[in-house]
Amino acid sequence: MFNYSISKRKPTKRQVNEWFWGWFFIAPTIVGLIILNLIPIIQTMYLSFFRTGAFGRGNVFIGFDNYVRLFNDAQVWRATANTLLYTGLVIPISISISLVIAVLLNEKIFARTTYRTIYFIPMIAAPAAVTMVWKWLYNREFGLLNYLMDWLGLGRVDWINNPNVALISIVIIGIWSIIGYNVVLMLAGLQEIPKDYYEASVIDGAGPVSKFFHITIPLLSPTLFFITVTTIIQSMQVFDFIYMMIDVASPAYDNTVSLVYLFYNNSFKYGERGYGSAIVMLLLAIIMIITVLQMKAQKKWVNYR
Amino acid sequence: MKKRLTFLSVISVLVLLFLAACGNDSESTSENGGESDGGTDETQSGSGEEVELRFSIWDSNQESGLRQIANEFEEQNPGIKINIEVNGWGDYWTALEAGATGGSLPDVFWMHSNEIYRYASNEMLLDLNDRIQSSDVVEMDKFPEGLKSIYNFEGTQYAIPKDYDTIGLWYNKTMFDEANVSYPDDTWTWDDLYDAAKQLTKDDGSQYGILTPLHNQEGYYNFVYQNGGTIITDDKVSGYDDPKTIEALEFYVNFVLEGLSPQEFGDGERVTHLQNGLVAMGFFGSWNLTGFTENEYMAENFDVAVLPASNDGGRASIFNGLGNAIAHNTDHPDEAWKWVEYLSSEEGQTRQAELGVAISAYEGAADAWVNSNDTYDIGVFIDMVDYAQIRPYSNTTAVWEDRAYERLNGAFTNDKTVEEAAKDAAAVMNESLSQE
Known part of the structure; x- marks a missing residue:
């Protein structure tokens, strides 16, 4: 009581001490965030108002010209559509598949640790290396997939260069490589769910399906929400799969180029950093809008116990 | 008192850490660049130079x-x-x-x-x-x-x-023998190239006569200049809409449209078609020599000839x-x-x-290069210097080369005519050139 009344006027030594240690422990993260994230974001925003000269010299302030150009550039809108389509396909499919796998791996099945390891392997492989392997699988002349298609009598598919197929091929790689991450997080979430609920529901006569929909999903919803938010952000920034697989010369380029790929080409290949920065700002805006909407929507479906 | 001391010491450690981080940051540029320099500075002051x-x-x-x-x-x-x-x-x-x-x-x-x-x-x-x-x-x-x-x-x-470097016509001798076609030489014209490609193509898709990928230097540039067309004029205007250029592109793309060449847009994939025995002829620069010599399949089956002349006798090979x-x-x-x-x-x-x-x-060193390799008849690369054409370039070559690719690929997939594709390419190239 005594301490409390004093602290109204002046913080006690103890409180100062606590504040200090509090700040001390979050300092590494905060410093990292500022140096690695915040400052670059501000610099990128700043750069997007310039026409940049080669080698960072001779930048000319041009106001919103980069943004005007951006809004009139059909390729940017195609890239936006491609990015959204990629995300729209990868997220629901990968989450549904991972959910099924996670629930199965949570049961007492034979060699489940082995399965868990196998599912996590795509996560630790470098995306560039993964794409190289997939590129060989997709190869029109010598690829394993087309070999199977031939064998099944279905005729060959140009997985990489056919504009109507290429994005699907990339989506498949995207789903394949994200499942492991999702499964691990979901397994952690599943293990949080008390067994009592399931036992009680069995007594009430619930089958496996209604257990899944009435206990597992609602209680897993915080994990699902976290996964959705983070993987959407990740998918919106897709670059390496497309960069490694689709060359600018490919007829599928216009149908697969993502915003980050376009940013890369403009900033680093064509030496137009300012315009590249504007593209990234557009991506940032889109991601922010999607995330805000998700935060709003979570009240409708996420159950925090 | 004691507490104050710990507080102070922690603060000072933090400040030091922060300064160290900053120091690293500002130094890192020179460090990346001159990792060796740092080392040499020390040795310079120490033992010698x-x-x-x-x-x-x-x-x-x-x-x-x-x-x-x-x-x-x-x-x-x-x-x-x-x-x-x-x-x-x-x-x-x-x-x-x-x-x-x-x-x-x-x-x-x-x-x-x-x-x-x-x-x-x-x-x-x-x-x-x-x-x-x-x-x-x-x-x-x-x-x-x-x-x-x-x-x-x-x-x-x-x-x-x-x-x-110049570009040569690499051909698979074994496939030529099988199809009973005589090897390419300096009498060849576009017609000969076309006839050979046709005879060397197998109907079941297991072998194509030629490889004409969407590639400029090791591809259609050569044909454009053989035909008297151009990619960029002296006044820095695109030559893609030049009728001669379009004619050459039509001849080049036609191989793909008629199924005499596989569709290929990737850069690295081109070589694998040669090395896997999928195509009988391909255009590749002299800088590939080491790689081609090391590849056993190619060393055994391939040789190289000068590029064919256009039907009017126009010769060219891109030179850089x-x-x-x-x-x-x-x-x-x-x-x-x-x-x-x-x-x-x-x-x-x-x-x-x-x-x-x-x-x-x-001057004169080229002969030593010819003698360095007895797997292929690489003297042809020197022979082509007489009529070689410098690879077209301007101040923003990298930009308009990519832009042109983006427009031209539709011709190879038959989504638009070569003429349309070439005119599109000319338009984007001129747009890019106007900003130089």
């Missing part, structure tokens, strides 16, 4: 040969060490630009006609005029005029030609050459010059040719 030079190149095929030349150079020049760094073509320019922006360029590096303007006009390269003047072993007269002028910007020589340049801000300009001087001397150029690294640009 061991200078390490970073030498950056993009062709891994040439690394071993250049390493050998570097070893010989190091023996003659104790105290200088050459570290060769190889990055693939695409990454090379990204890394070089980052290095130039951050002030950490390699000491010596390759230059290319596509990029020289940007580097020269922004004074990223060391002015070599005086050094060339006062050198006893570098004689600029011995290099082809066209190559020298690529690296001469407003009267200043920024790089010295290293080599040159790299240059060795020095960074404007190198810490060791004298040592770097010594290395470039050696590479550009008659001795260095002859060694490069003898080792089969590349066709040396130095």
